[in-house]
Amino acid sequence: MDTRPDITSKNIPKGFRRSAYEHIGFITLMMLPMILIGLVIAPDFGYSLLIIYIFLACIGGICQLYDHIKYSFKTGWKIALAFLPITAGLLVVVNRLVESLNNPILNFQLSQGLLGGMVSTTESSLIGDIFAIIFLIVMVGIAIPIFNFYEEYYFRKRWVYVPIWALLHLFLGFSGFTVGALLVIFVSGIVFKVIWDKYGFQKAYACHVLTNWTSIAVAILIVIL
Numbered sequence: 001m002d003t004r005p006d007i008t009s010k011n012i013p014k015g016f017r018r019s020a021y022e023h024i025g026f027i028t029l030m031m032l033p034m035i036l037i038g039l040v041i042a043p044d045f046g047y048s049l050l051i052i053y054i055f056l057a058c059i060g061g062i063c064q065l066y067d068h069i070k071y072s073f074k075t076g077w078k079i080a081l082a083f084l085p086i087t088a089g090l091l092v093v094v095n096r097l098v099e100s101l102n103n104p105i106l107n108f109q110l111s112q113g114l115l116g117g118m119v120s121t122t123e124s125s126l127i128g129d130i131f132a133i134i135f136l137i138v139m140v141g142i143a144i145p146i147f148n149f150y151e152e153y154y155f156r157k158r159w160v161y162v163p164i165w166a167l168l169h170l171f172l173g174f175s176g177f178t179v180g181a182l183l184v185i186f187v188s189g190i191v192f193k194v195i196w197d198k199y200g201f202q203k204a205y206a207c208h209v210l211t212n213w214t215s216i217a218v219a220i221l222i223v224i225l
Contacts, residue, residue: 003200004153005068017063024060028053051135058138061146069145076206079199087191087211088218094187098180106180110170140216145209152205155189156196162189 005011012018031053038046098106155165166186170177177185188211196204 001197001200002157003202004157005071005201007064007068007153009064012064013067017066021060021063024056024063028056028060031056054143055138058142058146061149062142065146065149069149072149072202072205073209076199076203077210079195079203080206080210083191083195083207084210084214087188087207088214090191091184091188091211091215094184095180098183101180103180106178106183108179110177110179110182140213144212148208148212149205152192152196152201152208156193156201156204159193162186162193165189 009018009021012021031049035046035049035053038049040046151165155161155168163186166182166189169182169185192204192208195207
């Protein structure tokens with residue numbers, strides 16, 4: 001059920017939000033070639049630019065999607081909560097199954113991810129740890145709702161987009177991915193696609209965000225406990 005809203009800039013309220021979105025869009029577009037060159041020639045510099053790009057993209061995303069995100073949660077949270085035990089539980093089962101198999105193919109590392117690159121290229125320090133915590137808060141509280149919105153918007157209309165969406169996590173992910181982890185992502189995509197088809201974009205999006213938040217919360221609790 002295609003219930004996607006129109007997210008073009010013409011529907012952003014006139015004033016500060018639209019102006020900020022347009023300026024940030026231009027800046028981030030100009031940054032892309034510098035990021036790509038930096039990641040190849042000077043990884044530290046490239047990662048730094050990428051982090052700045054992510055922060056700017058989050059601000060631009062808020063300007064563009066705030067009303068749509070608010071409406072999606074307002075209309076979709078009940079269905080999302082109803083499906084949350086299924087989505088989260090299914091991901092846990094698939095993840096445990098992958099771990100129990102202990103197959104070298106499933107454990108093969110496909111990508112390092114942004115956070116993996118940061119860890120390998122920066123030394124631990126108090127300032128670095130504080131920045132990492134701030135970055136994590138921004139990612140969980142702001143970036144996940146924004147990125148998940150774009151994911152559901154562009155990669156859930158057709159079934160053929162689901163494996164493409166899963167593969168894109170290798171390049172856009174913030175942590176490293178193994179073959180097994182990619183399989184878990186693909187399974188979650190199938191679940192969100194089923195919800196998208198039956199209940200519409202808003203419900204699938206809300207379920208996507210709540211599932212990610214729940215997964216992160218569980219991972220943090222496991223580390224703490």
